[in-house]
Amino acid sequence: MLVLTRKSNESIKIGDDITITIVEVKGNSVRIGIQAPSHLRIYRKELYEKIKEENLLSSGLLIDEFQKISKALESK
Structure with missing residues (x-):
């Protein structure tokens, strides 16, 4: 640094x-x-970390939903 x-x-x-x-x-x-x-995004570090955390949680929920839908379709 x-x-x-x-x-x-x-x-x-x-x-x-x-x-x-x-x-x-x-x-x-x-x-x-x-x-x-x-075009450059500038964030305070604590806000940037919160955004990253929310994005990870959101993507995890999407993956869970996708897996549930896939299993439901496979069982038909």
Whole structure:
């Protein structure tokens, strides 16, 4: 992991298209701004993990339903 020190209103570039700017430092919180192409999805990590978990649960339910339907069709 690359660790950088930045102050308010300083930025970090990632490639040509992404700029991360430190907007505000207040206590133990840091507000950041992210400029990136609109096709890139940007999530807070805890939200991203929740989305992944929901997708896995959803796909598992779909697999279960598919297996039930397959068994029902096989028995006919």
